[in-house]
């Protein structure tokens with residue numbers, strides 16, 4: 001999807017035009033809202049801008065820029081439109097299968113033979129909680145009936161709204177379509193069209209608000225010391241420009257225990273492989289870190 005560009009299809013001219021328009025919108029939003037959106041990927045800002053133009057029936061980018069300048073409400077709507085919180089239970093089937101069969105059993109063995117008998121997991125942009133609950137189901141099934149091994153999941157997101165939703169553990173019944181009937185029946189209670197996560201799962205998860213760009217804070221405060229065996233940071237990196245992806249990956253690297261695993265979204269694999277991470281199994285989006 002391309003921003004309306006009035007002067008033909010010269011790619012370099014189009015690129016320069018898009019950057020100018022985005023810079024103008026960024027400045028307007030910074031002045032109006034005090035929010036800096038310049039950290040987002042240009043292509044993401046461009047498609048968001050195009051959507052807002054369409055919604056407002058604007059024929060040109062200039063017309064939309066003028067609207068932003070005079071209408072604070074549209075500035076808020078634009079910023080809100082950048083908060084993509086789409087998520088699914090067991091979102092990437094291959095990643096989940098490798099986690100279930102290879103990674104989590106290996107982590108459990110490692111933990112049992114070490115001094116810390118607790119598996120520590122961080123879901124670093126958990127949105128409405130689907131990711132954290134999916135991990136909890138896998139871990140619960142792994143440790144069920146086993147002594148001497150426990151797990152704890154710290155699930156964070158920058159959005160209070162998403163964290164409240166995650167804490168409530170309530171989902172539309174259709175949200176469970178990715179779960180087997182057995183798992184849906186075992187871990188959720190259904191009332192009409194709403195399903196609620198069972199407290200046996202919830203008690204292992206600590207939800208809290210945490211911005212991955214918060215200055216000076218390495219790991220989520222709720223976890224106190226990080227030391228995670230597994231960090232899931234999925235479907236978030238690609239929204240940000242390179243230096244901001246680097247900041248997030250540095251933060252995560254700092255919180256991973258030696259030999260720990262990082263999980264991303266499937267379309268973010270290339271980003272991570274440029275950062276001293278090696279993919280555990282082809283296409284799995286699960287990584288270990290090579291030693292420096």
Ligand SMILES: C[S@@+](CC[C@H](N)C(=O)[O-])C[C@H]1O[C@@H](n2cnc3c(N)ncnc32)[C@H](O)[C@@H]1O
Nearest residue numbers: 084085086087088125127157158211212234235
């Ligand atoms: C598309 S959702 C991905 C949810 C889940 N990880 C998944 O893969 O299904 C992206 C989430 O990242 C969160 N997010 C974006 N920027 C963030 C930041 N700087 N710190 C923490 N969370 C952030 C958003 O609030 C949103 O809930």
